Amino acid sequence: MTAEPYCTGDRCADCEPPDPDDPHSEDDCCEGSCGCCPRVDARGHCSLYPGSEENSRYCDQHGERWLNNLNPEAERRHQILRQA
Numbered sequence: 544m545t546a547e548p549y550c551t552g553d554r555c556a557d558c559e560p561p562d563p564d565d566p567h568s569e570d571d572c573c574e575g576s577c578g579c580c581p582r583v584d585a586r587g588h589c590s591l592y593p594g595s596e597e598n599s600r601y602c603d604q605h606g607e608r609w610l611n612n613l614n615p616e617a618e619r620r621h622q623i624l625r626q627a
Contacts, residue, residue, distance in 0.1 A: 553617035554578040554610060575602030578610050 550558035554577040575591055592601045599607050613621060 550577065550580055550582050552577050552580040552582075553613055553620075555580055555582075556614045558582070575600045575605050575608035576611050578613075 548555070548558070549560050552558075558577060558580075590603050592603075593599075594601045594607050596607065599609050602608055612618075
């Protein structure tokens with residue numbers, strides 16, 4: 544049986560739980576790098592705002608970030624919705 548992913552958002556295929564010794568790590572799952580992340584509300588401290596640079600987002604936990612690319616399945620769903 545495969546372990547349940549830490550995060551199941553469209554951009555979250557590689558997200559891992561935060562290290563207890565480094566809760567603000569660059570690599571933690573974050574709305575600023577994942578887009579729409581179901582873990583954001585659970586963690587309660589990661590809100591997304593427009594960033595100061597083109598296409599960037601500002602996360603109150605991680606600072607300035609860019610959204611990760613959509614994984615292939617999420618990109619396929621996105622294309623279907625755009626063509627609807």
